[in-house]
Amino acid sequence: MFGKFARVVAGLSMAAWGVTAHAAYQLNLQTPATKEGVSVHELHTIILVICVVIFIGVFGAMGYAMYAHRKSKGHVAAQFHENTLVEILWTVIPFVILVLIAWPATRTLLAMRDTAQPDLTIKATGYQWKWGYDYLSGEGEGISFLSNLATPADQIHGTAPKGEHYLLEVDNPLVVPVGKKVRVLTTGADVIHSWYVPALAVKQDANPGFIRDTWFRADKEGTYRGQCAELCGKDHGFMPIVVEVVSAEKYTAWVGERTKKVAAAAEDADKVWDLAALKQRGEKVYQTNCVACHQANGMGTPPAFPPLSGSKVVNGPKEAQIALELNGKQGTAMAPFKQLSDTDLAAVITYVRNSWANKTGEVIQPAEIKAARK
Amino acid sequence: MSAVLDTHGHDDHAHHPTGIMRWVTTTNHKDIGTMYLWFSFTMFLVGGIMALVIRTELFAPGLQIVDPERFNAMTTYHGLIMVFGAIMPAFVGFANWLIPMQIGAPDMAFPRMNNLSFWLLPPAALLLIVAQFTPGGGAGVGWTMYAPLTVQAPMSMDLTIFAVHILGASSIMGSINIITTILNMRAPGMGLMRIPLFCWTWLITAYLLIAVMPVLAGAVTMTLTDRHFGTTFFNAAGGGDPVLYQHIFWFFGHPEVYIIAIPAFGVISQIIPAFARKPLFGYTSMVYATASIAVLSFLVWAHHMYTVGMPVEGQLYFMYATVLIAVPTGVKVFNWVATMWRGSLTFETPMLFACGFLFLFTMGGFTGLVLSIVPIDVQLHDTYYVVAHFHYVMVAGALFSAFGGIYFWLPKWTGKMYNETLGKWHFWLSFIFFNMTFFVQHFLGLAGMPRRIPDYSLQFTEFNVISSIGAWGFGLSQLLFLYIVVSTIRSGKKAADKQWDGADSLEWTHLPSPPPYHSFETPPVLK
Amino acid sequence: MASTTHSASRYYLPAPSKWPITAATAMLFVTFGAAFTVNHLTLGYVLLAIGLVIFAYMMFGWFGTVAHESEGGRFNQQVDASFRWGMSWFIYSEVMFFAAFFGALFYIRTFSIPWLADAENKLLWPDYSGAWPAAGFGPANVGDQFTPIAAFGLPAINTLLLLTSGVTVTIAHWALKVNKRGALIGWLAATIALGLTFLFVQMYEYGHAYHALNLKLTTGVFGSTFFMLTGFHGFHVTIGCIMLMAILGRSIAGHFKPEHHFGFEGVAWYWHFVDVVWLLLFILVYWL
């Protein structure tokens, strides 16, 4: 009880600290980085102004009545209760205003929905609770990785000061070239997520089993941060999106580097590992990919997330566990992890099978994963 | 055919039970109305405490008082309890008390069923509350209960589903009662275009309720079978679609928000003429405007789903249909202002709440209009802008209207007068803290803070701090309301039969304060 | 007493009653029981059973009371009109309940299945064809290959049965209006017999679907919509039959007057509603 209280106090004072050390608040939409963002911005301003003007008109009248037609000032009530002309006017005029609003809205919308002829197509898959990116076509085709929250847990729990990009930082950002039309296909692996980056003026739900799309063309280089915008369970608040928009050269360099890494990993896959090395690597993989559900101590949070420590699957035949990690389990939060490299999967499985109460002593080699993928 | 109760025969109402059994077995619309109102206030406190948990967690970045699962559960049950437990029953309470008195009837058309409508609510509330303590905790799925998150949720989801079922049954029976009463129990001479506007708004609301509550029941039933019986309505693997759930839900959900708003319009339409001492401007157009809002509300549901990836034609249609609702709603706002125009205004507490309603509801309406524009909604959907929008229309709209209604009719119901000074304090505290809580949320939403998150990045800190302080202030101000009501009942000064000189419906003109147990034993004579 | 049927000049207001709270208590048990039952908790079955018993007791008691009041001549014309409004709106709410499921079927057939099979979604479901009804087990072949039930076999017979029962109940109504009690009872009994036969055929058909056609509740979205729609309809036929039996009992006991018999008419309305829903089912679920 007291521990909790102390944590609350610590957390709140940390927060006060945060107040002095962060990016400034703002009163309007984020500065747009795309042409569509600019039109949305303008559209919002137009409508806001129209609303404010009507508001002032209506409540100016009400305010005047409240002031001038008070009983305490001796005002005697008139008895009129109908006037066909004004009633028609205040039906027709708003209608006209609405038509005027609908016009630019339609134009902007049609532009926003035109996903034809992209330079780059990327699939963004929402997982509980991270994003997976697959570059499907255009420069960088074939690149594929997971993007996890990078903020350490002690910042979240208030035992360390919060960094500048608290909760809006990831291990592997999405990298795209500036000035190119990027089409994003969204889908979900388990539940609905939503891919939302305010400065790029995109938000598209990621529905499990369906492909939906959106697009953006960033005009300025820079880092744009967003978050999952559809309630998706426990860590909905902890699955940010970071898009790095870079120059064409930098993008090419990044693609080269990525491709090399993939090649290296493929080579890696033929290597034979020993238990200690694999376990060490596996712990890292576990920390980024599995702790959210199964917890660092392997105990999970039943009944939602089963413990791995002492689990029948983990202590049973390894093929079953390999299949589970590769394919996930339909209809549960246990998603497929096939985007992880063979080595990473082998490592995490080895780690799980030899940690906490699990003492199988087995070493799963990357080659076995590679074979199981077929 | 006169509408008088059966005083002969062995069912004589003269020996009705006393004590607790009076309330448990009652068939009297006033008793039932009272129970609805107390139930509603209790649920308001429960839902309000949940809101305070949310706001306290959001006071500062980082996780402090609840873990994320519990936070999501708080959001979910706060929404469900406020909507189904607090606001809807409050207005059904008003309907029970007022409709028979305003149309000159002895009671509701089906008094026994009326009792059942009420007594289904406590089991539903119990289900929602017990759900918090089942293994796995409350279901953190949002009040909208989107599949397939609900398919993953722990067993509390099932309790919640069944709670929705009985809430639906209660609402349907209540609505059948209200429609039948208004259509069939009016005193001779009380033509449909003569009934007070409050009755009209309820007639229309009841129609909405009967049309959409069964649809919601269908949606959650499909969720139930997807969870336990292997159907795949919302699962693409089996040919279903999670978005199907959203369509069905919002076919209910959008009319639902008008189910909340329309009776509030009715209450305001009684209060404003009374304190302007001038008849309601445009009675006929009010009736037609309300009916148009109701009809339109069936045609706009997918404005909650602009980002699901529907075809662009769908987005355009739903945008056009949605903005149209501004026209009849505008007619209502203009009519209220025109009623005040050249009246002889006084500002007792009910009128203060009515003016507060008018001002803040309209603001919420305008933010609704902003949200209805697809390109803007793509930015603002599922952000705090939406949270700000709907608290403006539901708290400053429906809740303020309910407060105004309570102050307005409390003298009639109890025969005693509340303390005007304290009532004004209650209004001003509520008004200021309400805006402090929710106005700043517009900025949060514009800047991109998603809703339903237990923790946020640092640039959102200031406004969250302000909002949380406002929420505590708003919540504590409601304890003042409780005090005012209780002290009025226990020791208020005697109220006049016609406490407000501008009030002109039957309960003021034809009945004493408090009214007799059976309002109109003989039908009133109407000029 | 019976002669006072229409003499009640006042709107009947019932005295305080224990039936509503009994019903609410039953619902308390039923809902908690059902929620626990679907999670396989033993307590759930117990609660559910208790709830259903209380519910049955309440139904007998409440409707018995109403029948008694009606025969006692307490209900004047205005009360009668209230019942008419009430029953109409109740049936309307039932229509909307079915609308949710018909809406789901419509959406699945016109939107979600074609979407799942379109070019974009080849990325996720490369071999899905989307042809209804065969593709009704979804892109992941949930529940696997099945054969739909042919419309012009048993379902057509069932359609005839129900349509006929709509006629017989109307004949019974005519008989009642001209006070031919024998004919009333006979035609009512015939209606019930037709209803029960319908239910029997339906059960048989379900068995056939499960064992011979591999069509199950778990057969993707085809099975889901098929069994939920026909199942809820069957449930309503069952309720209708029970209501018919109740008024048959009352007819035998000499209840209802030629000019005053809303209890009868309400049930007849309900039965026609069940009939119409079946017609829609036959066309939209079995045929098209």
Ligand code: HEA
């Ligand atoms: C009482 C309840 C209530 C009411 C009355 C309204 C009224 C309106 N709402 Fe709101 N709404 C909600 C409750 C309500 N809403 C809730 C609960 C949600 C969120 C649900 C959830 O996701 O959890 C929501 C969400 C919501 C969304 C989805 C946002 C999102 O999730 O992305 C949209 C989008 O179109 C919307 C629009 C509107 C509109 C156009 C109106 C209109 O009816 C407003 C009309 C009124 C006016 C416009 C002001 C008065 C008019 C005039 C003075 C006339 C002149 C005006 C002009 C010509 C502009 N609402």
Ligand code: HEA
């Ligand atoms: C009419 C309905 C209604 C009402 C009245 C309210 C009232 C309030 N709401 Fe709520 N709200 C919703 C309907 C409503 N809300 C809905 C539908 C949602 C969406 C849910 C979802 O996303 O699924 C929502 C969501 C919602 C959120 C967003 C949560 C999230 O996205 O994670 C927030 C956050 O600030 C919030 C705050 C508040 C506050 C501070 C109040 C205050 O006005 C409450 C004030 C009242 C009190 C605080 C009670 C007073 C009691 C005490 C002070 C306690 C003392 C008493 C005793 C001990 C006996 N609400």
Ligand code: CUA
């Ligand atoms: Cu993913 Cu929210």
Ligand SMILES: [Cu+2]
């Ligand atoms: Cu809406």
